[in-house]
Amino acid sequence: MTGKTILIIDDDRHLLLGLAARLKGSGYKVVCAKDGTAGITLARQEGPDLVILDLGMPGDDGFLVLERMREVACLSAIPVIVLTARAPADNEKRALDGGAVAFFQKPTSNHQFLTAIRQTLGETTALSTFVRT
Amino acid sequence: MTSEALGHARTKQQRPSVFPITSLHDGHLGSESNDIELSPRMRADLLDLDAWGAILTTFGQTMRVAVALTDSAGHVLGKCHNAQPVWSLVHEAAHDWTGCPFCISKDIPCTAVAEALRAGAVIRVRDEAGLTHVAVPLLLGNQQLGAIIAGQVFDRYPDSLLLQRAAKKFGVSSEQLWDLSRKQRPVSSAVLQASADLLCALGKAFLQQRYGAILEASLADANGRFRLLVDSVREHALFTIDTTGIVTSWNAGAERMFGYVEAEIVGQNFSCIFTPEDIHNQVPEKQLNKASQSGRVEDEGWRIRGNKKQFWADVNITSLLDDAGPIRGFAIIVHDVTERRKLVTVMEEARQERARVQERLLSHVSHELRTPLAAIYLFTTNVLDGLLGDLNSEQHEHLTLAVDNVNQLKSMVGDLLDITRVETHKLTVEPQQVFLAKLLTDVINTCKTNASSKKISLHSDGAFDLPLAWADPARLRQILINLIDNGIKFTPEGGTVTVQSRPLAEDDNFLCISVSDTGCGISPEDCEIVFERLAQVNNGTQASRSGLGLGLFISRDLVSRQGGRIWVESELGQGSTFYLTLPVFSLARLCAHIFTAANLEARFVTLIAVDVVWVGGAVQADIVREIRKILERCIHLGEDMILPPLSDAEPVETFFIIACTDVNGFSVIAKRISRELQNFDNTSRLKPVISSTTLLVAPDQSRDEQIGGVMETIEGLIRKHLMNKKKLK
Numbered sequence: 001m002t003g004k005t006i007l008i009i010d011d012d013r014h015l016l017l018g019l020a021a022r023l024k025g026s027g028y029k030v031v032c033a034k035d036g037t038a039g040i041t042l043a044r045q046e047g048p049d050l051v052i053l054d055l056g057m058p059g060d061d062g063f064l065v066l067e068r069m070r071e072v073a074c075l076s077a078i079p080v081i082v083l084t085a086r087a088p089a090d091n092e093k094r095a096l097d098g099g100a101v102a103f104f105q106k107p108t109s110n111h112q113f114l115t116a117i118r119q120t121l122g123e124t125t126a127l128s129t130f131v132r133t
Numbered sequence: 134m135t136s137e138a139l140g141h142a143r144t145k146q147q148r149p150s151v152f153p154i155t156s157l158h159d160g161h162l163g164s165e166s167n168d169i170e171l172s173p174r175m176r177a178d179l180l181d182l183d184a185w186g187a188i189l190t191t192f193g194q195t196m197r198v199a200v201a202l203t204d205s206a207g208h209v210l211g212k213c214h215n216a217q218p219v220w221s222l223v224h225e226a227a228h229d230w231t232g233c234p235f236c237i238s239k240d241i242p243c244t245a246v247a248e249a250l251r252a253g254a255v256i257r258v259r260d261e262a263g264l265t266h267v268a269v270p271l272l273l274g275n276q277q278l279g280a281i282i283a284g285q286v287f288d289r290y291p292d293s294l295l296l297q298r299a300a301k302k303f304g305v306s307s308e309q310l311w312d313l314s315r316k317q318r319p320v321s322s323a324v325l326q327a328s329a330d331l332l333c334a335l336g337k338a339f340l341q342q343r344y345g346a347i348l349e350a351s352l353a354d355a356n357g358r359f360r361l362l363v364d365s366v367r368e369h370a371l372f373t374i375d376t377t378g379i380v381t382s383w384n385a386g387a388e389r390m391f392g393y394v395e396a397e398i399v400g401q402n403f404s405c406i407f408t409p410e411d412i413h414n415q416v417p418e419k420q421l422n423k424a425s426q427s428g429r430v431e432d433e434g435w436r437i438r439g440n441k442k443q444f445w446a447d448v449n450i451t452s453l454l455d456d457a458g459p460i461r462g463f464a465i466i467v468h469d470v471t472e473r474r475k476l477v478t479v480m481e482e483a484r485q486e487r488a489r490v491q492e493r494l495l496s497h498v499s500h501e502l503r504t505p506l507a508a509i510y511l512f513t514t515n516v517l518d519g520l521l522g523d524l525n526s527e528q529h530e531h532l533t534l535a536v537d538n539v540n541q542l543k544s545m546v547g548d549l550l551d552i553t554r555v556e557t558h559k560l561t562v563e564p565q566q567v568f569l570a571k572l573l574t575d576v577i578n579t580c581k582t583n584a585s586s587k588k589i590s591l592h593s594d595g596a597f598d599l600p601l602a603w604a605d606p607a608r609l610r611q612i613l614i615n616l617i618d619n620g621i622k623f624t625p626e627g628g629t630v631t632v633q634s635r636p637l638a639e640d641d642n643f644l645c646i647s648v649s650d651t652g653c654g655i656s657p658e659d660c661e662i663v664f665e666r667l668a669q670v671n672n673g674t675q676a677s678r679s680g681l682g683l684g685l686f687i688s689r690d691l692v693s694r695q696g697g698r699i700w701v702e703s704e705l706g707q708g709s710t711f712y713l714t715l716p717v718f719s720l721a722r723l724c725a726h727i728f729t730a731a732n733l734e735a736r737f738v739t740l741i742a743v744d745v746v747w748v749g750g751a752v753q754a755d756i757v758r759e760i761r762k763i764l765e766r767c768i769h770l771g772e773d774m775i776l777p778p779l780s781d782a783e784p785v786e787t788f789f790i791i792a793c794t795d796v797n798g799f800s801v802i803a804k805r806i807s808r809e810l811q812n813f814d815n816t817s818r819l820k821p822v823i824s825s826t827t828l829l830v831a832p833d834q835s836r837d838e839q840i841g842g843v844m845e846t847i848e849g850l851i852r853k854h855l856m857n858k859k860k861l862k
Contacts (some may be wrong), residue, residue, distance in 0.1 A: 020513025025520040085503035106507035
């Protein structure tokens with residue numbers, strides 16, 4: 001059990017439920033937000049070690065959240081992994097340029113996703129680019 | 134009867150030739166008289182009796198001889214002056230023997246005409262009465278037109294057989310006829326022969342003159358008709374210009390299209406129909422140059438009317454040539470296709486809009502499908518992995534099947550979007566150097582779960598000694614996973630799926646990867662269509678139910694975009710083997726521009742390796758891109774080059790540079806790179822290690838050998854460097 005906190009920002013409550021269960025099962029503390037605004041607020045309150053961010057959300061979308069996080073000093077250092085249903089072709093570069101450390105398209109394999117989380121949190125030493133699915 | 138060619142040297146070679154006809158464009162009528170070809174109508178025109186009548190009558194009267202004109206077969210076309218009394222004796226049948234074969238003696242065909250034409254000279258014939266007749270050939274170039282026959286009217290002897298016969302014929306006494314003939318002072322045989330020469334020259338000259346006149350008339354007629362035709366064309370502008378671009382003719386269509394009347398535009402330069410930009414860019418001159426060289430230019434573009442309005446024109450410029458002579462000018466045909474262009478643009482826009490709508494729709498559908506899929510996947514895997522408590526074996530099995538189905542749906546959703554991209558040509562392929570062995574191992578590992586769940590043995594062999602491939606690793610992975618999954622899908626439990634790779638036997642510039650299965654196989658007719666869109670081979674098995682039938686269609690597009698090809702060999706019940714080829718990565722081809730003779734002369738090539746480690750996390754894609762840009766700034770692009778990234782080379786952040794420099798040059802480059810990277814990352818999270826090997830180019834080898842040697846060494850060094858890095862890890 002690492003005890004690290006992961007914040008998931010996604011408007012799909014089923015995904016929040018399923019992913020939270022998966023991450024809790026892997027030993028993380030999980031907090032969830034259903035939209036961008038709530039996500040930023042929660043990030044300020046909880047100071048998570050990692051944010052998993054959806055791109056397409058009502059209100060502030062994922063890109064805007066990324067932007068806000070870079071602007072706020074206490075949030076700017078938190079790594080963000082993007083997990084979205086959108087195609088990488090149109091969004092991956094924009095997300096990485098916006099400060100995300102990795103990009104995954106839904107649905108993604110648990111193994112690869114968890115490996116990326118561990119690497120980002122510095123829990124493994126492997127240096128390899130993430131394989132997207 | 135005797136006949137002989139007249140004495141003076143009048144051979145074929147010395148025949149004066151017809152005057153040269155250079156102003157005619159008719160291919161049959163060259164300047165060489167021998168090339169002349171005549172139509173039947175022209176032949177008739179040339180021997181028209183009305184035209185010849187005057188000259189023949191004058192000759193007959195002056196020389197006091199009988200004269201007749203025949204065609205080349207010896208048939209009489211007409212006769213003048215004394216011909217009737219002389220030759221009618223042998224043509225008793227009719228007063229008018231026009232059209233009959235010409236005869237001198239009764240019932241004996243006269244061969245003089247044919248002989249004269251063959252010899253090209255005057256032929257003399259003496260008849261049984263002792264009278265002389267001459268056949269004068271009428272030749273135009275190599276064409277035998279006919280002959281003029283001239284004959285002595287009467288002999289000088291009153292008791293001649295001819296006179297007696299003639300007297301009898303006309304019902305007078307031979308004395309009376311003699312008196313008559315004395316009055317006419319008949320010529321001697323010698324005079325006739327001499328005058329025949331004159332007649333020969335006269336006939337030739339007259340023929341040529343007539344020929345010229347006829348041609349001129351027919352040309353004028355043709356020109357007139359052509360002009361009429363040209364002017365009746367209203368939809369196209371037809372005009373001619375000279376070699377300098379000055380307008381020389383202008384039809385009614387051109388008048389209508391451009392708004393200039395013929396009188397005002399002829400003599401002006403045709404550049405006035407071009408846009409100012411085109412004139413500035415010397416487009417008119419360039420087009421004429423091109424038309425001069427290739428004989429023809431086709432162009433589509435804006436042209437200007439007299440009222441300064443633009444229209445979209447389809448232009449055709451053809452050079453006007455004499456036979457092998459210099460260009461006389463150009464004929465230009467212009468068609469106003471503004472409306473067609475509008476239509477094409479509208480249709481193209483509609484097509485693109487439709488493709489955009491389709492892509493938006495599919496992209497939306499795919500997005501909407503992926504969200505619930507992700508949730509289903511998470512819930513089922515959570516339960517399957519025991520996060521919510523233990524499962525019995527049946528529950529486990531059912532959930533495993535559910536996850537399989539989710540994965541299948543997932544790949545179908547991916548195909549849906551790819552298929553639109555195939556159709557809008559937006560499927561991207563970014564080739565780089567690929568270690569097939571590594572990639573195949575990854576792919577096999579990915580597919581292993583699927584294979585083992587069906588108790589199918591999946592393995593690969595052969596990839597380890599292969600040269601690097603030139604391919605897009607992500608796309609290659611997609612293609613191979615598709616082929617292997619297909620193999621697994623159509624192979625019954627306990628079967629085998631084998632992936633092999635080797636150099637292509639027929640062409641070692643390509644690698645060949647094959648995926649074989651021991652499944653149901655594909656019939657020959659289905660082998661033809663499996664790569665078509667939405668092909669679903671109906672083999673009655675459950676397996677064909679899954680998938681959209683798009684995988685192979687997309688694979689084919691992806692393979693061909695990477696420069697390879699894909700095909701299948703199969704037999705029903707015997708399993709199938711899918712083959713795909715990929716180009717071998719060739720450093721030599723990639724670096725060809727670097728190894729110029731001058732660079733090889735300098736004899737140094739240095740391989741620089743820049744290993745970059747990002748402290749505190751994985752190197753991010755954008756940092757890799759940024760570093761690449763920095764390196765590009767530090768070398769002489771064009772002379773030196775950074776090799777494309779190695780797929781899955783670990784660590785990925787090793788950049789290889791081939792520089793045309795030596796040890797000293799390298800130290801300069803290395804310092805520059807360190808400084809620039811430091812500027813980029815002043816927090817020192819970036820740890821670059823720069824190393825190099827300088828290669829000596831053997832001076833006594835050919836250029837190809839030199840390049841080959843250098844490439845081999847470089848490839849060896851890269852491999853060794855990466856191996857060492859791996860070991861260090």
